[in-house]
Amino acid sequence: MNLNATIIGQIFAFFLFVWFCQKYVWPPIIATLEARQKKIADGLDAADRAGRDLEQAQQRAADLLKEAKANSAGIIDQANKRASQILEEAKDKAREEGNRIKAGAQAEIDQQVNQAREHLRQQVATLAVAGAEKILERSVDQNAHTDLLQKLAASL
């Protein structure tokens, strides 16, 4: 076993190879590894964030739903109240209208009755005059007895 210049050759080769490795081999590989580690870390981070966001969104959705339910219950309540109010109003109006129509009808009836009575009165006057003529067998001067006749008709 001789020690010889192979040692020196090996030392030179060692430093040459290590220098080469440090300069040209190591950097691209380690840069890529670090890039991938960063990518994975970012991905995990994003997943975490997305999970939190999802939780928040679900919370908010639940809140909104609760609020909407409360709102809708209020609206339905209000609508029911309003509906019964409208119904009440409509009933009142209808009752009023009915009364009004009834009153009109009554007035017309009254008017008709008066007219009929007037008419009847005139008829009675004429009839009375005719009856009297028949009874007296002579014509009574209508003009002379108008006031008398009218008094008679008014007493009907």
Next chain:
Amino acid sequence: MAENAAATTEAAYASGGEYVQHHLGFLTYGKHPDGHWGLAHTQEEANDMGFWSIHVDTMGFSLVLGALFLALFMKVGRNINAGVPGGLQNAVELLVEFVQSSVKSSYSGHSPFIAPLALSIFCWILLMNLMDLVPVDLIPLAAQALAGNPHLSFKAVPTTDLNITFGLSLSVFILILVYSVRCKGLGGFLGELAFHPFGKYAMPFNLVMELPAFLAKPVSLALRLFGNLFAGELIFLVIALLGYWQFPLHFVWAVFHLLVIPLQAYLFMMLTIVYLNQASQHH
């Protein structure tokens, strides 16, 4: 191939010991004693070359495997995308993340250099150790056929060469020195060796305690890796001498060795990180 190896064994080697001896030799290039440069033909010739020679086989495989690692990772790095990774990118990312988490857990400071360093060490040593699982005779036989020399020594597992493991650990040692001086200053670093643990009046004693511990770091790093892999290789070689019994035994030993290979690469990487962490921390 193993049968072929057995045949070769019987034909080319007088004894099992010689077979093993031969497989432990290196393809050495250097200056012969007579002055001309060339490959050593025998182990004695290689020994005569002294320090200024080089193991062409282990050095070559070390360079090829290191380049293979860099090319592979660079190819993946070129086409990498931050989406869903597939195939090779997945494996590369797995390794990178594994190394990075090891660095993060063991290196307390911040230095962009440590992680690529650890990755290079781990992958390179892992690939070199994996050469141990290639059948022991395959690459030497191919080399012998290529060279046309049946007695050529050729060692394919770089980490079974003490030079390679020491080259690695001494590089780490240099880095430890650089980090120590850079983070603590030269005075601080020397002071830590001289005035620790017993104060400045016990300086010689401190040095005697601290210096060996400090110098043992590269030695233990290199010897641990070398010892494990060399022993594994040696056992493969011994098993290869057993005729047909070698088939199940090779399998069993390879399975066991499959644990040792990544473990040693991991240990080397972790100890490097820990040593550099110590170097850049104040006490």
